[in-house]
Amino acid sequence: MRINADFTKRAAVHFADTDWVKSPAAGVERKMLDRIGDEVARATTIVRFAPGSAFAAHTHDGGEEFLVLDGVFQDETGHFPAGSYVRNPPTSSHTPSAQDGATILVKLHQFDPDDRTAVRLSLKASGNAALFKNAREDVRVATWGPGEAVELDAVGGIEVFVIEGGFAEAEEDFSVWDWLRLPPGSVFHGVAGPKGARVWIKSGHLADMV
Template sequence: MDTGNILLIHADYTRRATVIPGQHRWLASPQGGVDRVMLDRLGGERARATSLVRYAPGAHFPMHQHPGGEEILVLSGTFSADGEQYPAGSYLRNPPGSSHHPSSRDGAVLFVKLWQMTDDEQAALRIDTRDSTHWQDQGDRDICPLFSNKNEQVSLQHLAPEAVLSIDEAELLVLEGELLSDGLCFPRLSWLRLPPGDRLTLRASTHGATIYLKTGPQAYLSSLGAPC
């Protein structure tokens, strides 16, 4: 690994990290037509990373592997990989050691997490969160479970207007609406990550909110070395 190219962006998992849309900085990737906002990152071009990724129409990556796995939520447009089309609302998990040839004919924006899976995760996962049968009514929210193991529990949640959400040791991305906390506003595409013991109470706006939520002992990631 070229240590001169290591990037450390919110790489300390013992500290709270937040990025709101006004702080988004779109940077070109090495592949033309693909830009990204680096939310957290440890490494160079092969990194443990969480990013927003934007494909221009017709953009593509050559076939490549993901030794540490890849998690994708399609936020807008249509994402393509190996002949399959994934519209907005598609959730994908590509396990460690998998490979693919991604592209987008008409353009897409993705939420992507790289190199954050354990080696025992071996199955690919594809969920269309637009399918109402995946959702469960939980009173003041509807929940779409996406993935669960001993390290993490991942879901989408539709929060009713002014519904309260308390989180600790969690990561979330606001997909629609706004979350409020102590005079702070987290609008669409705001990202938060909380370490163990850092509890935060949030409230959906009067129009409600939809979020991606990951909970569980995320701190184990801080002990992983940077991928090389």
């Protein structure tokens, strides 16, 4: 399976325009943003867990990071409510579930193979937050004021995911849970919407994909 798999091109997915697709686990559905591979894949996905649903225990050979968008996500290491950011490095394993339901943004098989840094963070209700940074990538949350013009260097590529509010880029409007990816060598030029925007940003990590 290949979805938005050409990393030399701009890619955008709008949450409201994308269908949910059933996963192999009962009660777990997905909206695929980008993907290379089948069930074991390099993937960026919005995943929705119905109350009481779970995945079988598994190991993340290529690592996993996720942002909890709503509900409470659970595994052996704890309970992660909306606003939680988690990195499970390569070779880690867990049994994910959601007793009362949850929706997460998750990225799989995108870590440096030698990365062994685990992260467990809870975002504040507003403001900016540095989530993770190393020589390969920078992950953060940014808050933009109403109508604010934003320019971001994307020399190593960039992804911008809307948590709250919205923005416009290249005459395209992005709202809650919409996703944009720009290729390495780009510059992000955006303007926050009338209610401002809170966005999850990952940059620098796509340099080896082109």
